[in-house]
Amino acid sequence: MNKKQAWVLAAVLVVIGIVAALESSSSRPLPAPIPIVIARLRAPISGLVDIAIAKDYFAAEGLSATIQSPALGYDAIQAVLQGNADVGTTAETPIAKVLLEGRQLKIVGSIFNSVEDPGIVGRRDRGVIQPKDLKGKRIGIVAGTASHYLLETFLAYHRIPLEDVTLVQIKPDQLVSALVSGEVDAEAVWHPFLYQVQQQLGERAEYFSTSGIYSFNFNLVVRSDYAQLHREAIDRLLRALLKAEAFAAKHPDEAMTIIASASGTDIAALRANWNPLAYEVTLNQSLLLATESEARWILRRGFVPAGSVPDVLNAFEIEPLRALKPSGVSIVK
Structure with a gap:
């Protein structure tokens, strides 16, 4: 065998080896998807969740998502605390109330904010x-x-x-x-x-208009133990929602169609109000301040027994989002 033939044979063997490796890896079963139960309100404020469902972003990130549709954010929190859901979507007011009741939650992100809704x-x-x-x-x-x-x-x-x-x-x-x-x-x-x-x-x-008076945030919450034990599931969840955020920014018309259909909202309503609505995954300092302010309001109104404002900062689990989208986190912890 001359030198040229030897080089050809070596090249063929390398190609065969690569093909065999690819076939072996493709035949290897993929890791099982992580099941996750999300309690989200059936409303436009849940838009990023609905986009992630419609575009199969949860599945693409290795999540098997089951969706519940409670009527209120407080109901979503109860589902999480009772172990009937892994993730809940809620405004900051129910979060403040639950923290005042002495129960433990972790906020892992906001998926919507607006100065016009409600x-x-x-x-x-x-x-x-x-x-x-x-x-x-x-x-x-x-x-x-x-x-x-x-x-x-x-x-x-x-x-x-x-x-x-x-x-x-x-x-x-x-x-x-x-x-x-x-x-x-x-x-x-x-x-x-x-x-x-x-x-x-x-x-x-x-x-x-309530612009300049009130800014509404819609947030993702999990149990404290879930945050400690299921970081991978939270990372996958946030990656899917970040994909949904990018989709909403790049394809607003299709995003509006998805959100309108999922929430039972007239699409004309979304078009008329789209600009003030921010479908972004964030954890902003303003949310921390708002939650503390609403905790004080709840105490003044007597919705919970008299007590002190809880350590709201401790309720924020900022590391997962900061690792994926540093620009989206302005909370200092």
Whole structure:
């Protein structure tokens, strides 16, 4: 065998070896996907979760996701604490309440924030045209939620004493009918209900912006023990949601279609309100400050027994997101 033939034979053997290695690796079973149960609200604020489902990002990251749809963020937290879900989606108000109750949670990210959702809607035909017109009116709230905190913050900002209005507790599924039927004169309400009441009331609806008064955050929470024992699942979850974030930024029309379908929202509502809505995975200092502020509000309102403001900073699990998206974390810990 001459030198040329030897080189050819060696090259063939190398190729055969590579092919054999590839065949061996491809025949090797992939690691089993990690099961994860996510309790997310059926609303546009859960948009990144719904995009991740629709685009199979969870599966691509090795997660077998089961989705639950509780009515409120507090219900999602209860599902997590009771072991019926691994991850819950919620605003910061229920988080503050749970921490005040002495129960342990970890916040691993926010997936939505906005200065326009939730908002205040009044009836013009009831004389509600300016914020000051809320004085003496019946105003609907879902007690103890972000909408309740928003309303009281809004009233304080406009120097309307709480005793000068009548708060009416309403269930989430009755928010639209309560305002449209005239049971209340105004409401603190979130999408998709916010858009629905505006559509049904038409020119009789007056919307008050809360920009500069309140910023809403929608967050991911897990049990403390889950955060310690299941870092890989949290990493995969965040990677899938970061893919959804990138998709929403690059393909807003398709993202709106997915979110509208998943949440049962008219797509026109999303188009009309898309710009103020931030579908981003973050952990911002403003969330920490808001949670502490809402904990103090909950104590003042007596929603929990008297006590002190908990160590909210300790509830943040920032390392997983900081490792994946350093620019998304502004909390110093």
